[in-house]
Amino acid sequence: MRVVIDRVSKTFTDRRGQTVPALDDISLSVDAEEFVALLGPSGCGKSTLLNIVAGLLRPSAGSVYFEGEHPAGPSVTAMVFQEFALFPWRTVRANVAFGLEEAGLPAAERARRVRAYIDLTGLAGFEAKYPHQLSGGMRQRVGIARALAVDPAVLLMDEPFSALDAQTRQLMQEELLQIWERTRKTILYVTHNIQEAVYMADRVIVLSRRPGRVIASVPIEVKRPRTEAVLGEPAFVHAVDRIWGLIKSEARAALREAPP
Ligand SMILES: Nc1ncnc2c1ncn2[C@@H]1O[C@H](COP(=O)(O)OP(=O)(O)OP(=O)(O)O)[C@@H](O)[C@H]1O
Numbered sequence: 001m002r003v004v005i006d007r008v009s010k011t012f013t014d015r016r017g018q019t020v021p022a023l024d025d026i027s028l029s030v031d032a033e034e035f036v037a038l039l040g041p042s043g044c045g046k047s048t049l050l051n052i053v054a055g056l057l058r059p060s061a062g063s064v065y066f067e068g069e070h071p072a073g074p075s076v077t078a079m080v081f082q083e084f085a086l087f088p089w090r091t092v093r094a095n096v097a098f099g100l101e102e103a104g105l106p107a108a109e110r111a112r113r114v115r116a117y118i119d120l121t122g123l124a125g126f127e128a129k130y131p132h133q134l135s136g137g138m139r140q141r142v143g144i145a146r147a148l149a150v151d152p153a154v155l156l157m158d159e160p161f162s163a164l165d166a167q168t169r170q171l172m173q174e175e176l177l178q179i180w181e182r183t184r185k186t187i188l189y190v191t192h193n194i195q196e197a198v199y200m201a202d203r204v205i206v207l208s209r210r211p212g213r214v215i216a217s218v219p220i221e222v223k224r225p226r227t228e229a230v231l232g233e234p235a236f237v238h239a240v241d242r243i244w245g246l247i248k249s250e251a252r253a254a255l256r257e258a259p260p
């Protein structure tokens with residue numbers, strides 16, 4: 001399924017009635033089965049944009065629509081959150097089942113799907129554990145399994161691995177790429193890490209500092225499957241350099257700016 005973001009702007013009004021422009025006239029699309037990374041400095045509106053695509057927030061202007069075949073039943077989008085956002089009182093199994101219960105799936109089908117996504121995300125053996133009994137990496141596997149279980153056409157990921165240590169993060173990135181090769185979802189992946197964006201994506205969309213505008217769309221020519229070995233390849237290094245060149249002045253300006 002293709003996602004089209006068409007001239008989306010978003011302005012918030014805070015408690016004192018001050019307006020905060022978060023997104024300014026964003027147009028971009030993500031093709032079916034494409035992996036697009038959305039890269040931008042802190043506070044540039046990345047989560048806001050993802051929430052608009054998920055239908056959790058309404059844009060102040062513009063629209064988001066989806067193109068392509070989509071079987072009835074499954075949700076169009078599902079989100080994986082930065083802070084995992086699991087239900088602490090539910091076991092791993094019950095967390096993964098959540099969206100399926102909401103969708104009213106029969107118990108047998110629910111159990112079958114939960115089993116399949118627990119296996120796919122490497123959670124076998126942890127079904128009866130609660131989130132507090134799991135490491136950060138395992139928790140985010142639950143977040144990913146829960147999102148995939150509803151069989152969304154589009155997976156939205158908001159800095160899913162930023163709370164993890166560097167080694168776990170690298171492993172989870174590789175695992176997510178393997179899962180994506182198998183499930184072929186359309187993925188919109190938010191990050192503020194250039195290396196991560198280049199490592200994962202077919203294309204990196206670079207946003208300016210707040211209010212977020214699209215600065216560039218950079219195709220990534222690094223071959224797949226990608227493993228740690230690609231980190232030293234010329235195509236990888238070149239893409240990282242190019243994107244850093246595009247955002248350097250934005251990053252410097254953001255550093256000098258007072259927080260909103
Ligand atoms: N509900 C809200 N009310 C008022 N302002 C908001 C609201 N949500 C977000 N903002 C503001 O909009 C801007 C964009 O926020 P957003 O969370 O989308 O940025 P982000 O790019 O995801 O940042 P980060 O990288 O830190 O996660 C920020 O200035 C933020 O303070």
Ligand SMILES: [Mg+2]
Nearest residue numbers: 046047048158
């Ligand atoms: Mg955010």
